[in-house]
Amino acid sequence: MMRALHMTWLGMGALALASMAQAGTPAPPPALADTVYLNGTIRTMEAPDAVAQAVAVRQGKILAVGSNQAMRAYAGPHTLRVNLHGRTMLPGFIDAHGHISGVAAQVDFANLSSPPVSGVTDIASLQQALRDHIRNKDIAPDGWVQGWGYDDATLAEHRHPTRQELDAVSTDRPILLFHTSGHLAVANSKALEMAHLLNGAPNPPNGVIRRDADGKTASGVLEEAAVFAIGALLPRPTLDQRVSALDKAQHVYSSYGITTAQDGAISPADYAALQEAARRKALFIDIGALLFFRAPWQNLEALPIGADYQDHLRILGLKLMLDGSPQGRTAWLSQPYHHAPEGLPVDYHGYAQVKDDELRGWLNRAADHDWQVFVHVNGDQAMQQLIDQIAAVDATRAKPVERTIAIHSQVVTPGQLERMKALDIQPSFFVAHTFYWGDWHRQVTLGEPRAERISPLAEALTVGLTPSTHNDAPVVPPDIMRLVWSSVARKTRTGFVLGQQERVSAYDALLMVTRNAAWQIHEEIRKGTITPGKDADLVVLDRDPVKVKPDSVQTIHIMQTIKNGRLIFKAQWETAPFSPSL
Numbered sequence: 001m002m003r004a005l006h007m008t009w010l011g012m013g014a015l016a017l018a019s020m021a022q023a024g025t026p027a028p029p030p031a032l033a034d035t036v037y038l039n040g041t042i043r044t045m046e047a048p049d050a051v052a053q054a055v056a057v058r059q060g061k062i063l064a065v066g067s068n069q070a071m072r073a074y075a076g077p078h079t080l081r082v083n084l085h086g087r088t089m090l091p092g093f094i095d096a097h098g099h100i101s102g103v104a105a106q107v108d109f110a111n112l113s114s115p116p117v118s119g120v121t122d123i124a125s126l127q128q129a130l131r132d133h134i135r136n137k138d139i140a141p142d143g144w145v146q147g148w149g150y151d152d153a154t155l156a157e158h159r160h161p162t163r164q165e166l167d168a169v170s171t172d173r174p175i176l177l178f179h180t181s182g183h184l185a186v187a188n189s190k191a192l193e194m195a196h197l198l199n200g201a202p203n204p205p206n207g208v209i210r211r212d213a214d215g216k217t218a219s220g221v222l223e224e225a226a227v228f229a230i231g232a233l234l235p236r237p238t239l240d241q242r243v244s245a246l247d248k249a250q251h252v253y254s255s256y257g258i259t260t261a262q263d264g265a266i267s268p269a270d271y272a273a274l275q276e277a278a279r280r281k282a283l284f285i286d287i288g289a290l291l292f293f294r295a296p297w298q299n300l301e302a303l304p305i306g307a308d309y310q311d312h313l314r315i316l317g318l319k320l321m322l323d324g325s326p327q328g329r330t331a332w333l334s335q336p337y338h339h340a341p342e343g344l345p346v347d348y349h350g351y352a353q354v355k356d357d358e359l360r361g362w363l364n365r366a367a368d369h370d371w372q373v374f375v376h377v378n379g380d381q382a383m384q385q386l387i388d389q390i391a392a393v394d395a396t397r398a399k400p401v402e403r404t405i406a407i408h409s410q411v412v413t414p415g416q417l418e419r420m421k422a423l424d425i426q427p428s429f430f431v432a433h434t435f436y437w438g439d440w441h442r443q444v445t446l447g448e449p450r451a452e453r454i455s456p457l458a459e460a461l462t463v464g465l466t467p468s469t470h471n472d473a474p475v476v477p478p479d480i481m482r483l484v485w486s487s488v489a490r491k492t493r494t495g496f497v498l499g500q501q502e503r504v505s506a507y508d509a510l511l512m513v514t515r516n517a518a519w520q521i522h523e524e525i526r527k528g529t530i531t532p533g534k535d536a537d538l539v540v541l542d543r544d545p546v547k548v549k550p551d552s553v554q555t556i557h558i559m560q561t562i563k564n565g566r567l568i569f570k571a572q573w574e575t576a577p578f579s580p581s582l
Helices: 002-010 014-022 068-072 100-108 123-137 163-167 189-194 226-231 239-255 268-279 356-369 380-394 414-423 438-445 457-463 480-489 506-511 515-520 550-555
Strands: 035-038 041-043 054-058 061-066 080-083 088-091 145-150 175-179 184-187 207-211 218-224 258-266 286-292 313-321 372-377 404-408 425-429 538-541 558-563 566-570
Touching: 035 068, 054 068, 061 068, 100 239, 100 258, 100 268, 123 145, 123 163, 123 175, 163 184, 163 189, 163 218, 175 189, 175 226, 184 226, 189 218, 189 226, 207 226, 218 226, 239 258, 239 268, 239 558, 239 566, 258 268, 258 313, 258 558, 268 286, 268 313, 313 356, 356 372, 356 380, 372 380, 380 404, 380 414, 380 425, 414 425, 414 457, 425 457, 425 515, 457 506, 480 506, 480 550, 506 550
Parallel strands: 035 080, 041 088, 145 175, 258 286, 286 313, 313 372, 372 404, 404 425
Antiparallel strands: 035 054, 054 061, 088 538, 175 184, 184 218, 207 218, 538 558, 558 566
16 A cells, blocks of 8 residues: 555656656656645545545645655745644545535525424424515515425425415515425415416426315415426526625535535526626636526537536536426336325326437437436436437447436436446436435335335445435535435434445445546546546545544534635634644
């Protein structure tokens, strides 16, 4: 191991210098670092035992990795020396799937999440949170009230609010509350009237308007595409407001150690805001955007899909969506839900969002242009559709479709994992479900046998896949350490271990938010490990996740986040780590 670490810290060009010295030619001094980090536990993520003491950084890149003594050779009179005091340094975390524009948009929404995210526990506390929000934001008598994060799975009533319960908050102001899954919403009567949905409106394609007992009047709950009818009426923030909100969102992400974020289903308006932020040099973490296939794009072929970053922004590829949400019971399953939503037949198993021929068309279009495809797929029936249609497309092409990312991959069978490996469909697992909705899945949506296998990380590794994990923020906060803990512990809110056989080691869990996540987006050459020549994207933790007990992983604090060698987050309780005498 020591030899391997010695070879690593020598860095780029060091072998040539050693050869010159052996030949009798004086070797030039090493390039001086801008910053040297010393006295740490440096987990490079190149291998489980690849651990060093120090890292040298120059011009935003990793210059060398190795022992304290070796790294001091890279320190000159102007080099900043950072004493890590034994803390653990890892590659900067990569958000394998999320929606940073969604996080930005909700800065001014009412937070209706349940603990531990916020404090809404029942319909009454949800109503009070809305009243407080209206008062604190001084919302006009006819102004829109928007909220995010309510969850019928964790409300005491175990149901969605009704329009009448929102009317009790305000009948004059339109109210629209987004379910924590992002796949449902609930509106009051005023908002439903404004969208012409209240009385007898037909269900839109790929969406459902839930009804009162009369079968005609909207109950207030909207599923999937039905949400868009009201969403189209919402006030639009200005470009300046969106750029400002993106700044706040980046600070949230960096506080969780994230140096590369994803904007996982953008519209042309979202892209315009991201481009403007990039133009203003207002992005300080990398953002990889996915173009949502149903958004009104005028000319996809003219966009720089797959190109390199420009001022921290790049388009990774296309985002398709084949089904809905398992916790919202709109995901497409092969077998019925354990308990169907009220008013639906016992054999209800969700529904598709895309027909086979449309899916093949998008896959072929992407393959024609070498665009990477990212596919929202939760249920096993939706996964089977993806498998079948990629196989059909591969059969007609000389070059198979490569590195398709199956986002969420919640309810996937062992046989499907094998087919995914054969077809290069790589899963990004929403393993945070084990905590946030594990009990709900056991008791309501899936039943225990299926719930035990949600996000089957261990099976995926055994098959030989290269999985990542994600939080799907703003569905849940972009808390990477809680995500890593979920991969390791798989404990629900009540402490039940959901699928012990799918637990993975802390090291493998870290791979899924670093090296594997970089590989999935074709950025493994520059990110994912602490290796000379790669971007100096780094995170400092107060403890080593590999060494602590599994239940302690979620209590590990982010102390510093470094992007391209620049400190972008420092914990308030972090002591001054700078010591020029080291």
